Amino acid sequence: MTKEEAFVAIIQEHEGVIYKITTVYTNSVSEQQDLYQDIVYQLWTAYDSFRNESKISTWMYRVALNTAFSRIRKEKRQPRAVTLDHLNIRQAEPYDKQFEERLQAMYEQIDQLNSLDKGLILLVLEGKKYEEIGEITGLSKTNVGTRISRIKERLRNKMTKKA
Amino acid sequence: MELEELQQVWTELSQEVEKQKKLNHKIIMEMTQQKYRRKFDKITRYETAGTVICILSAGFVLFNFDKLDTFFYQACGIFAIAFLVVLPTSVLLALRKIKAIDLINNPYKDTIVAYTKAKNRLLFLQRIGIFSSFIFFFVTLALTGKIMNDKDVFQETEIWYFIVLVLIGLLFFSRWGYRMYLKITGSAEDLIEDIKP
Numbered sequence: 001m002t003k004e005e006a007f008v009a010i011i012q013e014h015e016g017v018i019y020k021i022t023t024v025y026t027n028s029v030s031e032q033q034d035l036y037q038d039i040v041y042q043l044w045t046a047y048d049s050f051r052n053e054s055k056i057s058t059w060m061y062r063v064a065l066n067t068a069f070s071r072i073r074k075e076k077r078q079p080r081a082v083t084l085d086h087l088n089i090r091q092a093e094p095y096d097k098q099f100e101e102r103l104q105a106m107y108e109q110i111d112q113l114n115s116l117d118k119g120l121i122l123l124v125l126e127g128k129k130y131e132e133i134g135e136i137t138g139l140s141k142t143n144v145g146t147r148i149s150r151i152k153e154r155l156r157n158k159m160t161k162k163a
Numbered sequence: 164m165e166l167e168e169l170q171q172v173w174t175e176l177s178q179e180v181e182k183q184k185k186l187n188h189k190i191i192m193e194m195t196q197q198k199y200r201r202k203f204d205k206i207t208r209y210e211t212a213g214t215v216i217c218i219l220s221a222g223f224v225l226f227n228f229d230k231l232d233t234f235f236y237q238a239c240g241i242f243a244i245a246f247l248v249v250l251p252t253s254v255l256l257a258l259r260k261i262k263a264i265d266l267i268n269n270p271y272k273d274t275i276v277a278y279t280k281a282k283n284r285l286l287f288l289q290r291i292g293i294f295s296s297f298i299f300f301f302v303t304l305a306l307t308g309k310i311m312n313d314k315d316v317f318q319e320t321e322i323w324y325f326i327v328l329v330l331i332g333l334l335f336f337s338r339w340g341y342r343m344y345l346k347i348t349g350s351a352e353d354l355i356e357d358i359k360p
Contacts, residue, residue: 004267008188016180040194099175106172124166125173152166 007047011040014060017126021061024110024118025068035071042067054135061128061136065119072115109155117151124148192267202351203262206343210258214251221247227310236309239302246299250292257285261348266355278355282348289344293337300329 001009011018018039026032043063050059095103110118116137123133130144137144221244231240261281266274304326308316316322 004192005188008191011191012186015186016177019180020176037194037197040191041198044195095179099172102168102172103176106169106176109169121169125170126177155166155169 003047007044010056010060011043014057017057017060018064020126021064021068021122023107024122025072025115035068038071039064039067055132058132058135061123061126065136068119069115109158112158113151113154117147120144120147121151196266199264199266199351199354200262202347202354203258206347207255207258207262210251210254214255217247217251224306224310230310230313231306236305239305243299243302243306246295246302250288250295254285254288254292257281257288261285261351274355278352282352286341286344286348289341293341296333296337297330300333301326 018036022032022035022039026035043060046059046063050056110121113121119137120133123136128136130141130148133139133144133148134141139147224240224243224247228237228240231237261278264274264277264281269277304316304322308314
């Protein structure tokens with residue numbers, strides 16, 4: 001298998017992960033497509049540096065989240081108009097109405113978090129252990145635990161306020 | 164929504180996303196190339212708009228060519244038409260060539276050679292454009308005066324204030340434009356450097 005074939009196989013296997021990350025960090029279809037493209041490009045350029053010291057998924061999350069963070073930093077320097085079109089971009093095919101509503105409620109909750117917390121909650125939702133989250137984000141296991149507890153607390157408080 | 168509920172929706176979303184996989188080999192590899200091409204998109208848009216204006220202006224000179232009654236004015240007219248058609252078209256072709264470089268399928272060495280060649284051509288055209296635009300400015304003044312008012316504009320004293328001002332503006336604009344090209348080609352070069360095997 002050539003380098004290119006191996007890379008394509010990895011992307012195909014994990015395309016859902018990239019899709020989910022791009023939906024959390026963008027607000028319009030074009031932004032999502034741009035970020036998706038940026039992530040695939042960064043994964044390709046960083047592919048040679050992947051040394052099998054960590055799991056491929058850990059490496060992918062790290063590169064993808066770093067790409068999303070650096071894009072956010074860049075956008076803060078060059079602010080631009082954002083079209084809020086959350087639901088439309090977050091699905092490739094129509095879902096049933098009930099699921100769509102729950103999905104929108106979930107994105108609304110996640111959207112209220114800052115970019116690092118978004119990444120942390122995304123990794124928790126992906127079922128990652130604190131240790132792996134630490135490996136991906138560069139935070140210590142304890143720090144990850146503390147931050148996630150705070151996020152849970154914030155989500156709970158928001159719910160109470162809403163109720 | 165509590166974390167447990169978020170988790171449930173996320174799991175359902177993951178299942179849906181898994182069902183909708185749609186990337187193929189070609190799309191994935193094209194994504195790695197898109198970023199390189201996008202570097203030149205903005206400049207291509209500006210150059211295309213500029214080319215349209217230049218072609219229309221060349222048409223205007225050609226349409227009024229019969230008003231150019233001396234050899235000097237006719238030579239100016241031919242120079243202006245050639246400048247307005249050849250240079251922008253060459254720049255667009257050079258941009259097309261640089262964008263068409265295949266970063267994925269070509270061997271790295273070939274990519275570097277092709278890119279360097281295309282970049283040098285593009286920057287060379289820009290330098291020619293900058294130097295000839297100063298001559299073109301005087302030619303345009305002469306032609307405008309002749310076509311619009313049938314007179315020699317250089318005989319009027321006030322025109323020289325205008326000329327000095329425009330020349331200063333042209334100097335700054337040319338430097339800015341050339342630097343923009345240097346920045347774009349430099350950043351595209353960094354991208355190529357990134358894919359070094």
